[in-house]
Amino acid sequence: MIKPQYALRLAELRNAKGLTQQQLADLTGLTRGRLNNYEQGTREPDLVTLQSLADFFNVTTDYLLGRADNNAEFTADTITKIDHALVEDPDLLAFWLETKKRPDLQLFLKQVKSASPKAIRQMMTIIKMIEDEESGEN
Amino acid sequence: MILRLEKQRSASYKQLNQKAGITMPNYTMLYSLFEPDINIDEVLATYNIRTRVLIMDGAIHAFVWHSKKGRYYIVANECLSPCALRKVFFHEVKHILEDAPVIGYWIGIDQYRHPIEEKADLFYEIAAAYVTK
Numbered sequence: 420m421i422k423p424q425y426a427l428r429l430a431e432l433r434n435a436k437g438l439t440q441q442q443l444a445d446l447t448g449l450t451r452g453r454l455n456n457y458e459q460g461t462r463e464p465d466l467v468t469l470q471s472l473a474d475f476f477n478v479t480t481d482y483l484l485g486r487a488d489n490n491a492e493f494t495a496d497t498i499t500k501i502d503h504a505l506v507e508d509p510d511l512l513a514f515w516l517e518t519k520k521r522p523d524l525q526l527f528l529k530q531v532k533s534a535s536p537k538a539i540r541q542m543m544t545i546i547k548m549i550e551d552e553e554s555g556e557n
Numbered sequence: 558m559i560l561r562l563e564k565q566r567s568a569s570y571k572q573l574n575q576k577a578g579i580t581m582p583n584y585t586m587l588y589s590l591f592e593p594d595i596n597i598d599e600v601l602a603t604y605n606i607r608t609r610v611l612i613m614d615g616a617i618h619a620f621v622w623h624s625k626k627g628r629y630y631i632v633a634n635e636c637l638s639p640c641a642l643r644k645v646f647f648h649e650v651k652h653i654l655e656d657a658p659v660i661g662y663w664i665g666i667d668q669y670r671h672p673i674e675e676k677a678d679l680f681y682e683i684a685a686a687y688v689t690k
Contacts, residue, residue: 424672431670485672497664524662525623527652529645529677530616530669538614539666545611545632546622553626 424485425469426460432476432483433458435496447475504536505543514547590650591688601631606653610635610642619645620665621652629653644681651680 433443433454440458444451449468456462464472473480498519505512518524526546528534534542589600598608609632618641619633631649633642656663656673668674 427670427672427675431668431672434670435667497666497668501664501666519664521625522662523623523627524664525621525657525660526664526666527621527649527656527677528665528669529618529620529648529674530667531618532616532669533667534616535614538616541614542617542620542632545609545613549609549622549630549632550625553624553628 422460423463425464425483426458428483428485429454429472430458436476447471501539501543504539508540511540511543511547514550515543518546518550586650586654587684588688590647591685604653605629606631606650608633608646612636619649621649621657623657629657644678647681647684648677650684651677 433440436443438446440454441451443449444454447454453462457464469480469483473483476483501515501519502512505515528542586600586604589595590597601608605627606629609630611632611634613632613634613636615634615636617634618637619631622630622632624630631646631653633645633649637645652673656677660673665671665674
């Protein structure tokens with residue numbers, strides 16, 4: 420069975436916040452069983468629930484329904500995580516603070532689990548090396 | 558026999574495509590990538606794609622970076638087996654061909670459960686079925 424977009428988005432947003440279904444249920448006033456049904460796609464959230472979940476995650480209802488890819492708030496959390504990971508390396512942090520302003524910035528990752536600060540620093544070192552190499556070209 | 562095999566491949570392509578929701582335009586590049594004697598780096602360079610294989614943290618299998626000069630760099634983890642490397646490579650090619658042109662500003666850290674990641678995981682099989690259908 421192919422899950423509907425809202426089911427995937429809900430699970431994705433909950434995981435991004437590091438919450439269990441029970442924790443999200445406690446925070447939103449829903450039952451764990453109901454949340455599980457939404458994430459499995461076996462039950463559709465009503466309008467009020469959809470709005471409250473969107474508000475909780477700071478996303479639009481369109482995003483939650485999979486009708487938009489504008490996940491600016493979601494990305495903001497990611498940027499903060501990178502900022503924190505690079506704090507102990509001033510050179511890398513300075514590079515990143517400048518790079519993240521680029522409107523055409525695109526970084527796709529194939530991960531198997533959450534990236535640790537060390538992994539982020541390592542990746543950013545490689546990215547900086549690539550950019551330095553390019554800058555050195557004629 | 559050959560006709561039956563081709564029909565089976567075509568059917569599997571359709572099923573996979575339906576499952577992934579991926580539209581597969583006529584990418585000449587995909588045919589090249591499945592050629593046994595082709596120099597992959599040369600093919601990719603014509604599409605402005607460069608590759609690197611480096612030792613990285615185990616949580617990261619690969620990433621794609623869109624550089625300031627507009628190139629796409631596929632950086633893969635040296636620790637992966639050749640088979641895993643190939644799948645990861647196609648995963649990243651999918652991002653470059655299909656996601657990058659439409660997604661805009663994107664930082665994919667910790668978004669490994671995002672639908673675009675799940676679709677990219679299916680791309681190798683879809684591409685293989687596509688070029689042999």
